[in-house]
Amino acid sequence: IIFTDLDGTLLDSETYSYEKSLTTINRVKENGIPIICCSAKTRAEQEVYRSELGLFHPFIVENGSAIFIPRTYFPFSFDYHKSVDDLLAIELGIPYSKVRELLDKIRRETDFRLRGFGDMSAAEVAEITGLNIEFARLARQREYDETVKLDISGKDLSKFLEKLGEAGLNWAYGGRLYHIMGGGDKGKAVETLTGLYRKMWGEIRTIGLGDSLNDLPMLAQVDIPILVQKRGCSWEDINLPRLRKVQGVGPEGWSRAIISMLPG
Known part of the structure; x- marks a missing residue:
């Protein structure tokens, strides 16, 4: 399962384009691997990208303040706080x-x-x-x-x-x-969602990709934390066990890291 930041990671930090990561995103989809967006962006913003990229998996909004899960995604019931359209929301943050x-x-x-x-x-x-x-x-x-x-x-x-x-x-x-x-935390959100995936699939491997300190709570929760380069080809000063630093700014680094782990 891939948990990913958006701005400066899957998306270019200046243009907000996913052009440089699109080919790799499609390869991930072909392999049936969920891509979970875990970003500061709002539900409204993320729904645009989910639609354009054909992603139907859960997503984490506003720095871990809530997890939105398609209503029929998991084949079991779980606790949630509200439903919005066809999504069920697990809320970690205050309104x-x-x-x-x-x-x-x-x-x-x-x-x-x-x-x-x-x-x-x-x-x-x-x-x-x-x-x-x-x-x-x-x-x-x-x-x-x-x-x-x-x-x-x-x-x-x-x-x-x-x-x-x-x-x-x-x-x-x-x-x-x-x-x-108030209470939002990317790490808590990743931990909560990972628990639901483990209930559905048993043993899983989680990958997290980010570019800034804002992503540290998420990176600390995954099996394979990956840091892409920021503009200027430098890495954020993050020290974390098992952290992999990949060459490539934003979506270029994202693609390089993911391709290296895909089968074939």
Whole structure:
């Protein structure tokens, strides 16, 4: 089973294109191996990629805040929190509205300059992320975590992150923006979903691919953690037992790593 980050891993970090990984994705599908997207992206964003790539497997959204599973995917019942269309959701994070409420409280108490996607128009989100306007709209359809642009550093940043902890929130830094959530965790989500696969198939081998510190919880949970290079041909400074560092930026590294493990 392949768990993969999207931006900067399966997708190009600048263009958000999967062109360089598409041939390998199709080979994985031919071998019947599930590709599980495990990303900061929203359900709305990921559903576009799932449709375009023909992926019908479960997927993990908003930094591990929820797992969405097609209703008839597993041949047994399991605990879930809600159903959305033909998907069953296992929720690990608190609702987006609650995260926003706690962030507003911190903002009032500290005067820190921070703006979340919920404070921005789609055009503003597009400008700071490089997404096109349609994907920027989808990125604003958040259900769990808030993506925040911070104009603070040094002691103020340390104080802000401390305030998040006091409010019961956790955070992940994705290389451009901070993702603020309550309970979401890529590692917990991977562990939960792996348990369901083991119940269905017995012994399995899990592979995880990422490019940044944001992916560390996911990489720590899989049998074979793989780190692709970031733009500039460098690797994130991650130390993890069994970690494999593969040559190739983003989707090029993704393809190289996966091809080396496919049969034939």
